[in-house]
Amino acid sequence: MKRSSGILAVWLGFGVLNYLFLPNYFAVFFLIISFCIISYLALTILLVRNKVTIQLRVPQKLVKNGPNEGYIYVKNNAPISLGHVVCWIEWTNKLNNQKKKEKLIFSVSRYSEEKLPIELPTRYCGTMQVEIKQFRIYDAFALFYTELKKLMCETYNILPAGFLSNVHINAQGLTSSLNVLNDKSANDGVEIADFKLYEYGDNIKNIHWKLSSKMDELIIKQMEQNMQEKILVFFSLQEAQSSIEQYDSMLEALSAVIQSFLKQEKTIEFVWLEKDEQCYSIHTETEFLACLTDLMNKESSTIINTQTFMQQYYSFYTHIICIVDAEVPVFPMENIRFIQYGETSGASLNNVLFTRDNMHRQLGELYL
Numbered sequence: 629m630k631r632s633s634g635i636l637a638v639w640l641g642f643g644v645l646n647y648l649f650l651p652n653y654f655a656v657f658f659l660i661i662s663f664c665i666i667s668y669l670a671l672t673i674l675l676v677r678n679k680v681t682i683q684l685r686v687p688q689k690l691v692k693n694g695p696n697e698g699y700i701y702v703k704n705n706a707p708i709s710l711g712h713v714v715c716w717i718e719w720t721n722k723l724n725n726q727k728k729k730e731k732l733i734f735s736v737s738r739y740s741e742e743k744l745p746i747e748l749p750t751r752y753c754g755t756m757q758v759e760i761k762q763f764r765i766y767d768a769f770a771l772f773y774t775e776l777k778k779l780m781c782e783t784y785n786i787l788p789a790g791f792l793s794n795v796h797i798n799a800q801g802l803t804s805s806l807n808v809l810n811d812k813s814a815n816d817g818v819e820i821a822d823f824k825l826y827e828y829g830d831n832i833k834n835i836h837w838k839l840s841s842k843m844d845e846l847i848i849k850q851m852e853q854n855m856q857e858k859i860l861v862f863f864s865l866q867e868a869q870s871s872i873e874q875y876d877s878m879l880e881a882l883s884a885v886i887q888s889f890l891k892q893e894k895t896i897e898f899v900w901l902e903k904d905e906q907c908y909s910i911h912t913e914t915e916f917l918a919c920l921t922d923l924m925n926k927e928s929s930t931i932i933n934t935q936t937f938m939q940q941y942y943s944f945y946t947h948i949i950c951i952v953d954a955e956v957p958v959f960p961m962e963n964i965r966f967i968q969y970g971e972t973s974g975a976s977l978n979n980v981l982f983t984r985d986n987m988h989r990q991l992g993e994l995y996l
Contacts, residue, residue, distance in 0.1 A: 896910050969983070
């Protein structure tokens with residue numbers, strides 16, 4: 629645009645000098661033609677000022693690294709074609725405020741609508757904001773312009789690709805933890821299925837004393853569980869300076885765990901501690917998708933102590949799977965498993981560590 633302004637200045641300067649030093653009809657004609665052209669260019673800008681409308685349309689939900697097209701619709705209701713339109717777009721990641729800018733240059737015929745595809749960044753999970761920062765309409769020679777005042781801003785959520793992946797978390801060991809809740813009330817919620825001889829390691833609470841006295845051997849009651857499993861998936865970003873790569877990896881891990889349970893037709897409850905202490909009941913992938921989208925759009929509150937939360941609620945669930953991004957205190961309860969983002973040194977039976985590079989391998993071998 630500066631180049632066009634420079635050309636205009638040279639053009640007019642040439643006409644004025646020609647008129648002053650070479651007073652003839654050519655100089656006068658040159659100035660008149662210049663004045664008419666400039667007036668026409670200015671008039672075209674005035675005619676289209678309130679005749680152009682724009683719309684920004686982006687999907688509310690996208691899958692990471694999946695189809696990622698949005699559109700800008702520009703409608704020209706003026707009798708003059710728009711030969712030079714410039715649109716500045718800015719994307720902002722709501723997690724770390726990282727920004728990306730792009731400039732579009734296009735034209736729109738008179739009384740027509742132009743559909744412009746824009747590529748939406750979907751490299752990382754999270755909430756993205758896309759905004760039209762400036763929208764300028766120039767004349768044919770880019771000497772004059774007008775700006776639209778009513779610009780648009782939209783947000784969209786990038787969900788984990790785990791919804792489409794084959795990552796499988798083996799959860800066959802869940803039923804072995806059902807006795808955690810029964811320890812508070814002996815054999816409450818269970819029925820006797822069979823008897824067997826006592827073996828080392830059997831729970832002495834299950835000894836059938838009357839039958840053992842008759843048989844002169846210790847007889848163990850084999851219990852059949854009739855209490856429904858209650859599974860809680862707990863998600864927490866404890867470190868305030870979590871990177872976008874770490875945040876993305878944790879959401880992938882969360883998706884893989886929940887999807888595995890849903891494939892096994894398990895009903896689970898899900899809580900994102902910093903977003904909402906409420907537990908959401910999840911039965912299908914669609915419900916999880918809607919729940920995750922809702923929580924991603926919420927502002928994070930004051931970080932709540934994970935240990936306090938676990939001590940309050942662990943007794944209500946047969947199993948709790950905690951996906952966290954910081955070192956957690958040792959919990960002696962067998963029904964709690966931690967999936968922690970971090971280096972792979974120091975992993976234990978109750979604490980599975982993973983990184984962005986080995987996530988699929990570590991979680992693919994996970995047994996709960």
